[in-house]
Amino acid sequence: MASVRSHENIELMTYSEVVEISGYVGNFKVKIRKKPRYVDASKCTGCGTCQDKCPARTASEFDLGLGQRKAIYTPFPQAVPNVPVIDTETCIHFTSGKCGACQKLCEAKAIDFEQREEVAEVEVGSIIVTTGFDSLDPSDMTQFGYGRYDNVITGIQFERMSNASGPTGGRIMLKDGSIPHRIAILHCIGSRDVNYHEYCSRVCCMYSLKFSHLLREKIPDAEIYQLYIDLRCFGKGYEEFYNRLQEEGVNFVRGKAGEITDIAESPEEEGKLIVIAEDTLVRRKRRTPVDMVVLSTALEPRADADEVARLFSISRSKDGFFLEKHPKLDPVATTTDGIFVAGCCQGPKDIPDTVAQASAAAARVIAMIDKGVVAIESAISVIDEDLCCGCKTCVSICPYTAISFDEEKQVSVINEALCKGCGTCAATCPSGAITSRHFTTEQIVAQIEGAMV
Amino acid sequence: MERKIGVYVCHCGANIAGTVDVEQVVEFARSLPSVVVARDYKFMCSDPGQELIKNDIREYGLNRIVVASCSPRLHEPTFRRVLASADLNPYFLEMANIREQCSWVIEDREAATEKAKAMVSAAVRRVFHHDALEKKEAPMNPCTLVVGAGIAGIQAALEIADSGKRVYLVEREPSIGGNMARLDKTFPTLDCSA
Amino acid sequence: MSFEPKIVGFLCNWCAYAGADLAGTSRKKYAPNVRVVRVMCSGRVEPGFILKAFQQGADGVLVCG
Amino acid sequence: MVSNLKTSSFVDEISAIPGGEGVRNCIQCGTCTASCPNADKMDHTPSELIAMARAGMKNEVLSSNAMWYCLSCYLCTVRCPRGIKQTDLMHALECLAVREGLSHGRTLTPAMYRSFNDFVYSLGSLPEMGFMTWFYMLTNPLRAIRMLPVAIRLFRHGRLNVKARRLTPQGTDQLRAILDKAESLGGVS
């Protein structure tokens, strides 16, 4: 991560969003909205005093509510860039006009409450979209009690807990601060499930196994249960990892949990969470009392995937992820020339696959840059100046603003680089002056005739 | 100029031939006006398939080509290159999509074959009117935009930047790292994720 | 024999046509009655095309985009 | 133990009944069993029943008591990750068991259902009192004694009607005609 910040060829724009794209392959114009951090990045030294002294706290999004952050914050200690932002909804200065502690205490004078949003414009030849995934929120699956039982957590929350720089300093603990001794990890929560996502999220088996291993390391006497449907350990070194865990004494139960309850039916179950599942290999319904349950939740498309897809003119597959041009032959390109996808925005995948796909996208881009030119569509519209009556209908109707009006000649003119050949102008032109090349009226009429034999 | 049309019907293994009576379609194509030659082949997009078309263009002096196979969204560029390599304008091609929109969506063999015939007939009529179009080029801007700075974005940005090209890396959150930054050790090597 | 309508469909290359391809790759089944004409945008469809389709004996015309 | 398993025909038979088609889609995750309030009482768990059906074990499946313990609470159905209508599948197995004469499980439920149906067929409506009396007569009149306190309480609170609701003669004829026709058409398939 640090190498990104220091790289001379990378201009990093964090806390920023693409808002508009125009142009075409080889020549895109992109507008990027830079949200105000209220901290001048050129002055900030990253000393952290502001964060220490800020009196306003809220739940940390980055830690999925497990920890807290200040109103002026960096999401995590190793953040790049190491420049905090102010959350105006929590900040006392922004909500009531008082406080301003950070401004008073900042020696570098970097706090700037007056900072405004900026829009930058850049020109690029190609675009790689790597907007990632969301982790499914299991609140709707009330049978698992997420949100109702304190010690039912999601996989990504477990990651934060387990992370040495996370909210618990790497300690696995229950809500009351005590150490869990029996833990169940439930696979396929929201994956392989027609009620949520039909697809397999591909990473859950392995991260669930990893959790078992980390638990063993941190709580040596922990009793761990993995409730799975199928273990899909397909990657290089993955099956071996599974075998290792079997030796470490993890309990594997082949069955998906049906529900979690806190209603005890025996003294052993008092005060525990009871996971109810069928052990399908022995054909018994089984109640397993545990202290903590980890839900291995599905990876799903970002909540705003639809807007992003529209912004970049890319399609989405049935599962909602961005659609590659061809699943086997062109897995990084999209149907829009010059726009590529990589990582989990295209579908759930693990780190090795993500890195591979990102490298592939980079290679495609570098090859295009090397070639130096891009072929542009020849099948575009042309205007017969002699027939054009200058009504300007086409100018207003063109969705790509590729048509302008030549006031001198009193005729419409098409910018060949901008025209995408949609043919809307040709269909609309009242004087029949526009021809849509390769989709001429003659050709389409002939096709209709041929089709109706 | 007299139109000499060649029609090439692909089996796509059993993908098309399993549902569409390919030979019947070829027979039908031969009966269409201006069609000089019509053939079928196992995989039209394969090297021998492409050779077949090239040879016919030379031998019969074909000047319009219809390929009845998969979606033009998939292989139109492939077959356009075939025409170009046989010195024919690549726009003298029309494809009939008898796989995605015919053999894969219809179960009844007779109905599928009838639809394939109609699609070939439409393509033949259409290609008759095709004009030569010239290829155009535009300059390629050497800068790249990468949207999202998780593992994928960081990896792609670094590789492009390492090759000496400029990259704009845009991230919505205050820090780069994405979901990856949340993770502890990652399998199977259990090394740190940052 | 029951009535089998002939339908001409004008499909936009970027959405509806791609959708029809997707139906194929997903092996969905539908009636064989539609004849597809690919256009680069449903905006390309002139009223004349629709009339032409009816003139050629179509029972229905579908414009999708 | 090695058995000679013929799979396809029994699966086809189940699949032909509305709701039964799900038998092919099961991934044996056991969610149905885990969700079933009565799974403990069944000689085979709901998911095992599907596995057995797919293995062609027709006799074993249809003589199981499992489906007769189904409460039609539909928890399995809404939770099934494969969208199998497990409750309806249980009904389908019950119907097949009845058709094959294998429904004499170790539970009284088939007999109870039968007396219910007899009343509905003849009256078009269900007189609860008559139905329960008839059921105990058919099975074990002694059990009725145990039920007496409940019956007395219901009666005291005006909840046991001696007189049954009846359809009009035309309505009864119409309903009979429909049900007779349905019977002559056989099961759904």
Added chain:
Amino acid sequence: MKQYAYFPGCSASEGGAKAYGRSALAVSKVLDIELVEIEDWNCCGSTPYSSFEELASFCLSARNLALAEGMGLDIVTPCSSCYVILSRTNAYLKQYPHLKAQVAEALAAGGLEYHGTTKVRHLLDVFVNDIGYDAIGAAVKRSLEGLKVAPYYGCQLVRPRFGFDHPENPQSMDRLITSLGGEPVDFPMKARCCGGSLIISEEDLVLGLIGKILNSALDRGAECLITPCPLCQTNLDAYQNQANKKLHSSFDLPILFFTQLMGVAFGLSEEELGLRSCIVPAEKALAKYL
């Protein structure tokens, strides 16, 4: 005034849940709903018929659906079992063409035809969605302030997904209780099975399930429980004493139909609501509001 084709079902018409039917009609009247009883309706067949003769069971429902279609009204039933059976028939007739053909043939033998236009609604659905919580709140004459009510949904109102509410964590009766001024008790067994008709054939088994539900509601401090299902009411009410005997418990929780509770809040009389039909007496819990 909103009109619906009313399908009371056997229990709520003249059976053991007569009080349900009476209170449903009384409360509907207050809310300006006209329930027009379908003439000559027949039993939906419930689970027993679906378990014996699937085709005949679909025909039983289809006759009722056809009769309602003839009235040009959507069917409303207060019974969860009727609701699920009728809904299932409607859904399956659309989904399975061969079933539709067979059912049509059978209906034709009785001179009937069903085109599939009748919608099936549960009375609770009509109250909360067509009338709305605000209008219900406005009709309250005696607020149920301070009354802790356990909303027990049972199964077939919310499952499978024909329902209008979450299949495992429904909220509509909770909100209904709130709009009557009462306090809904959130208890985990609110949508779990009471054992249904198996109370007759597998009594011991079902008493266990009843016990779990009553326990859960009482644990959360419920003073009474409401239900939208005649069978649930009978099991929890009439068999509460049996459950006490078997489980050595001392449950004493009044079990009401949700319409009865609404009626109390609307100021209707005990007589109109048939409160005396409750076997576990409800008068004590409701004394403040009667």
